[in-house]
Amino acid sequence: MSLESHDSRTEAEHNDLDKALMKKIGQRWDLAFESPSLREIWTTLAHATCPTKSDDEYYDFFKDSREELTRLLNAAWKTKNFRAVRSLVYLNPSKKILIHKASPKDEMIATKNAWDVEYVGDSHEVLLETLRAMNKSAHAKYSNILPIVQSSGMGKSRCVHEAARFVFTLPLNTRPVEESSGYPPSDSQVFTYFRDATRGMITEARAACCAFFKALFSTSIKFLESNLSTNFKTPQELALAWRGLLQDKRGEFYADVCLEAKRLLAVGEIPQQSGEEVITLACDEGMRLRDVIRARVLSKVPTGEDIAIMLYVDEAHGLTSLVITEDPTRNMYTSFLSVAARLLGFDFVALTLSTNSSLSKLAPPMDVHHSARVVPKNTLFLQPPFTELGFDYYEGGRALFHPNTMSLKDVAEESFMIKFGRPLFWTRWEGSANVNWVRKDMINFAHTKLIGHGNILPTGASPEERERNGLLAAIGTRILLEFDTSREESRKREMQLVEGHMRIAYSVPIHRQYIRSGYPSEPILAEAAAHEMNSETQPIINVLSNSIDNGLIDKGNRGELVARLILTQAYDKAIQTSYPQPWKYSRGVTVAAFLTALISEKYIEDVLNCAPDGGRTPLKKAFKNAYIRFTHFAQNGKNNKVDTDAALAGIVRGMAVQVEHNQRDIDIMIPITLGEDKLREEIMTGILIQVKDKATPAALSISAKKINFFPADCQVPRPYITIIMQLGLQTAIDIRQYRLPLSAQELSSPSRVMTKQGHQRTTRSTENSLHPRYQINIRGCSGTVYGVVDNKDVYAKVLATRNVIQEHPRNAPRNLAALRRLKPVWERNKQCFEWIRVPALQGELDGWEDEDLPMEDEGIFVRGDPDTDAMLVDESDAFGPVINLGSMSH
Numbered sequence: 001m002s003l004e005s006h007d008s009r010t011e012a013e014h015n016d017l018d019k020a021l022m023k024k025i026g027q028r029w030d031l032a033f034e035s036p037s038l039r040e041i042w043t044t045l046a047h048a049t050c051p052t053k054s055d056d057e058y059y060d061f062f063k064d065s066r067e068e069l070t071r072l073l074n075a076a077w078k079t080k081n082f083r084a085v086r087s088l089v090y091l092n093p094s095k096k097i098l099i100h101k102a103s104p105k106d107e108m109i110a111t112k113n114a115w116d117v118e119y120v121g122d123s124h125e126v127l128l129e130t131l132r133a134m135n136k137s138a139h140a141k142y143s144n145i146l147p148i149v150q151s152s153g154m155g156k157s158r159c160v161h162e163a164a165r166f167v168f169t170l171p172l173n174t175r176p177v178e179e180s181s182g183y184p185p186s187d188s189q190v191f192t193y194f195r196d197a198t199r200g201m202i203t204e205a206r207a208a209c210c211a212f213f214k215a216l217f218s219t220s221i222k223f224l225e226s227n228l229s230t231n232f233k234t235p236q237e238l239a240l241a242w243r244g245l246l247q248d249k250r251g252e253f254y255a256d257v258c259l260e261a262k263r264l265l266a267v268g269e270i271p272q273q274s275g276e277e278v279i280t281l282a283c284d285e286g287m288r289l290r291d292v293i294r295a296r297v298l299s300k301v302p303t304g305e306d307i308a309i310m311l312y313v314d315e316a317h318g319l320t321s322l323v324i325t326e327d328p329t330r331n332m333y334t335s336f337l338s339v340a341a342r343l344l345g346f347d348f349v350a351l352t353l354s355t356n357s358s359l360s361k362l363a364p365p366m367d368v369h370h371s372a373r374v375v376p377k378n379t380l381f382l383q384p385p386f387t388e389l390g391f392d393y394y395e396g397g398r399a400l401f402h403p404n405t406m407s408l409k410d411v412a413e414e415s416f417m418i419k420f421g422r423p424l425f426w427t428r429w430e431g432s433a434n435v436n437w438v439r440k441d442m443i444n445f446a447h448t449k450l451i452g453h454g455n456i457l458p459t460g461a462s463p464e465e466r467e468r469n470g471l472l473a474a475i476g477t478r479i480l481l482e483f484d485t486s487r488e489e490s491r492k493r494e495m496q497l498v499e500g501h502m503r504i505a506y507s508v509p510i511h512r513q514y515i516r517s518g519y520p521s522e523p524i525l526a527e528a529a530a531h532e533m534n535s536e537t538q539p540i541i542n543v544l545s546n547s548i549d550n551g552l553i554d555k556g557n558r559g560e561l562v563a564r565l566i567l568t569q570a571y572d573k574a575i576q577t578s579y580p581q582p583w584k585y586s587r588g589v590t591v592a593a594f595l596t597a598l599i600s601e602k603y604i605e606d607v608l609n610c611a612p613d614g615g616r617t618p619l620k621k622a623f624k625n626a627y628i629r630f631t632h633f634a635q636n637g638k639n640n641k642v643d644t645d646a647a648l649a650g651i652v653r654g655m656a657v658q659v660e661h662n663q664r665d666i667d668i669m670i671p672i673t674l675g676e677d678k679l680r681e682e683i684m685t686g687i688l689i690q691v692k693d694k695a696t697p698a699a700l701s702i703s704a705k706k707i708n709f710f711p712a713d714c715q716v717p718r719p720y721i722t723i724i725m726q727l728g729l730q731t732a733i734d735i736r737q738y739r740l741p742l743s744a745q746e747l748s749s750p751s752r753v754m755t756k757q758g759h760q761r762t763t764r765s766t767e768n769s770l771h772p773r774y775q776i777n778i779r780g781c782s783g784t785v786y787g788v789v790d791n792k793d794v795y796a797k798v799l800a801t802r803n804v805i806q807e808h809p810r811n812a813p814r815n816l817a818a819l820r821r822l823k824p825v826w827e828r829n830k831q832c833f834e835w836i837r838v839p840a841l842q843g844e845l846d847g848w849e850d851e852d853l854p855m856e857d858e859g860i861f862v863r864g865d866p867d868t869d870a871m872l873v874d875e876s877d878a879f880g881p882v883i884n885l886g887s888m889s890h
Helices: 012-030 038-049 055-064 068-080 106-117 122-136 156-165 188-194 202-227 236-266 277-294 333-340 421-428 442-451 462-478 488-500 523-534 541-547 560-577 591-598 604-609 644-653 732-738 792-799 812-819
Strands: 145-149 169-173 309-315 325-333 348-353 504-507 516-518 626-628 632-635 653-657 670-676 683-691 721-727 754-757 772-779 860-862 869-873 882-885
Touching: 012 055, 012 869, 038 068, 038 333, 055 068, 106 421, 106 869, 122 156, 145 156, 156 169, 156 309, 156 348, 156 504, 169 504, 169 560, 188 202, 188 236, 188 333, 202 277, 202 325, 236 277, 277 309, 325 333, 333 860, 348 604, 348 626, 348 632, 348 670, 442 462, 442 523, 462 488, 462 541, 462 560, 488 516, 504 541, 523 591, 541 792, 560 632, 560 721, 560 792, 591 604, 591 626, 591 721, 626 754, 626 772, 644 653, 644 683, 644 882, 772 869
Parallel strands: 145 348, 169 309, 309 348, 632 653, 683 721, 721 772, 754 882
Antiparallel strands: 504 516, 626 670, 653 670, 670 683, 772 882, 860 869
């Protein structure tokens, strides 16, 4: 029998896994005297590669495939290269979501129906207020143009369409004609008109834009007079009637506009070699349109007090794709805006919208704007991009969840999860009640949007780059990635995720040098992200490590980033070991299942059996019917209290909480519900976590009482768990090694664990309290302590703090001495202080500065009063990481 293979791991990844496997085998067998059997090699390798199967399943497969496996295992053991065995399809089952796939026709029907779902929210009002304030001071060029920069599915098109009910609006969609699947449809005649205008000089393209605007305004006057002959009481009545007219006759309207624009160019009314003077012709026509509009309205609005004409260009990336022949660095979009920016003095505003890959071009930094070189600086003003679109508006701001009405199963239903976040998901759901498979395909739809498979690739981009961005998007959706805004490549990548991978733009500063963005809590998107992360064969920690090395991810707070990854992977593993495929990550798991996935097999029984100080009930009994549910993390604000109300909100949305960085007591809160009853505050508790990535051990304690986690009037005991994740502990030898530019395989994180139950102490912190505290203190970051850490060296690399000395590419003594002489930092060494005759200032430690070397005092803290904490050290291994078990009541 021939066994199928499928694998996408790199050679380096296989080498790392081979070393880890041989180390594990070496721990079980003394290879100098004995060798494991082929069946034992198979079981050990299978457990490491595919931990979701049982020993019986591994054995049955071995029996059924004995001949082929014997050949592969003999060859692998001889060479100590296990790639051929590890790559078997049996050990690499597809983790892709199993869903029904809606047809393209059904997809389009659902998209059109979503457009007709009743508009909810006040984003259009916020936009109009912004435009009116902008219009009052729109005197400089470009001050009348507002780019709307936002991620897909946030309701940009619906927002401006709704605003058109209140202001006379000229809607325009310039999506390329070949992108036929989009909705609303493209105004294809206009796109073709501008495409034809790019085949010459820049001045000719500009003349085509002038002709277009003059024709747009004059045709609007004709259409208004021939189709809407009555007067209107208010500008809003006229705007609404005009919007209805264009919904019926938009194709006819733009056909007339393009025909008139071509005529203007053909007869020379708009000269091909035009300058500033021809813009006056378009301005004059715009003023005529404004006057006609106001003459038709009985209630008069003073000039400058309100917007008279609003133009929006939807799918504006279509114009950026039209490169002008004379100068490939210029495109029709820049020419279009150059003309629109000069249409001042008649209460005209223009908006640009796009969902594709050119948002950075739509809102360029001030210092690189094409027109800035010819316009005096004091006459140019670029409006800050508008990002304030609707989020969490399913019920128009009313409550989606009421305590004691829904269970854990209820909040995990897709029909509930789609109500959170951007309008894309709930409008699609509401509009597809009678459309085949669309609702059943919702997770796959979110997954496709997240990884960008439906996106048109930008010029020069590769499918591989899109795939990398899709994986980064999935990781960011779940564990809060922050980009390094000081690096151009990082800013570019962040913008790409906004443009094509559902990352939401929070704000674009006025200087436009970078964007503030992120993935806020969207349960349906987090579910899709979980499937993407778990379909990836490359370890996620390697992705993070590479992203940090490449300068993409902000290096700050790496300990918390690694902690979020470890906790997320433990949750996913718990889902996979608790339920059969297809997995639904939003359904939640028991606390015991989560801890079993989080803690290494060697020590999980100690954790589950630990008791609170002053009590006897083991953890596994106290949390016997308790569940956690988190598919993603959310960033807590500085003033947002972490308590059981927050835990209730978290478990409803399926989110854990990352506490503000400057909070001292806890860093992470994972919500727990004590039972499967209807969700309410009275059954909520949590896992409270501190993360320490310093290279020295610490005596730490978390108290729910200190942070007021439980209500003051609570009378019923609720157990809770605290975890100290001391991730950064490395031996002095490890730190010294890391000062050299070593490979990841040479880096080290502590690997041995000592455990000891907490001791009873008669101190004030061990007094009995209402809420039992179960403490887990974990030192180190390796597979010895964590059940989801496979390659401790990569984790050590990500966690290690490196300064300018450590990152220097040449580590020869004289090179480093010369670098120190430049004094990037002041240290006690000869290079910094040879100029002063004080020997103490020139001291060194074995040739290395005593910078960050940790004290080699790893051991077991006896938890208790921080003033009287004792520490027990195992003399046999002062370097080993620790799981310190011993829970107390606060």
